[in-house]
Amino acid sequence: MWTEQHKSGKVNFIERYKDPYTDKWKRTSVLMEKDTPRIRKEAQKILDEKIAKILSTLRSSEMLFTDLLDQWWGFYQQEIKRSSIASLRGNIRDIRESFGIDIKVVNINPKYVQTYLDNLDCSRNKKERNKSMLNLAFDYAVDLDIIKDNPSRKAKLPRIKKTLEDWKKVEEKYLEEDEIKPLLKEFARRPSTYRSALLAEFMSLNGCRIGEAVCIEPHNYDFETKVLQLHGTFDHTEGYRNGEKTDPKTLASYRETIMTTREMEIIQELEFMNELEKNTNPRYRDMGYIFTTKNGVPIQTNAFNLALKKANERLDKPIQKNLTSHIFRHTLVSRLAENRVPLKAIMDRVGHADAKTTTQIYTHITKKLKANVAEIMENY
Secondary structure (H helix, E strand, O other): OEEEEOOOOOEEEEEEEEOOOOOOEEEEEEEEOOOOHHHHHHHHHHHHHHHHHHHHHOOHHHOEHHHHHHHHHHHHOOOOOHHHHHHHHHHHHHHHHHOOOOOEHHHOOHHHHHHHHHHOOOOHHHHHHHHHHHHHHHHHHHHOOOOOOOHHHHOOOOOOOOOHHHHHHHHOOOOOHHHHHHHHHHHHHOHHHHHHHHHHHHHHHHOOOHHHHOOOOHHHEEOOOOEEEEOOEEEOOOOOOOOEEEOOOOHHHOEEEEOOHHHHHHHHHHHHHHHHHHHHOOOOOOOOOOOEOOOOOEOOHHHHHHHHHHHHHOOOOOOOOOOOOHHHHHHHHHHHHHOOOOHHHHHHHHOOOOOHHHHHHHHOOOHHHHHHHHHHHHOO
16 A cells, blocks of 8 residues: 545545456555554554455456456466567457457457458458457357357358459469479579579478478488478568477478488588588588578578579569479379379368368369370360
């Protein structure tokens, strides 16, 4: 308890208490004539009674949505990775600044959530993410018996109408054989991007994500059994030099693949190059990974994608597709689909439990398959 002088000349006695539902400190006070030991003791008794009454009458139905969001977000951050926390902060900030301000959780209904989603002026992807965050926050409220039903899960986003353009966009997710070969050749032609070219080729053969590839360590592969363990991903939230290998997001991403001869050759070549840098490059920092720059730091995704786009621009006929590291992963899907490998086996190879993109590519007709159909009909 502490005191503050009141403008009337009297003394304000103040005490703090913690709100059990928001974990935030609040204050209550009582105004007394003056500050003496006897009055101080009386003020403390009055404040204790006031706080007891507040806490006894305080119910979860009084919780504001903003308080719920803060409490849930603090809990949820303990369950997810640093990279996920960083990517979701913007969505949480947007929700906190525009949804349920000064509104009690129990007063928010599906119509309120629906109106919020309908009025969001942003991309479809951001709308889906914001709704996902609301779903989880209100699920948390249901678990705590603050509300009985989740109003967010009853709100809907309109179904996306599929057009011919959408169908054509599937072709932009992977490379045809007559596209990937000249691209990899040009990518590898320059010494400055040779390591990135080896990484690109490796991903096109293995199907791994770039985050999985750059944190491969020597103990993750066995050349005798040809087994490659993909048991993590690289978290570069704090920068690549301070990054670390972390667990994958899903159980399906935790997998082992059988390497091709070329995959093993790529790893062996990089091992040789890294060993050479260790002995000759004073700036080399051994972080224990294989797919690194000449300084030993894992290859950065942004730098990789930029170098890939520039290599494409140097081609006589640049590929009219959005080129990123993911296109090599998708290229493997199309290759395996062409060779009629079962969808389940492909999903296991690339580490997808439920993959919309994998299914889209698998069911899409590549140039090679179209040519095969034409050839069959010619010989019919």
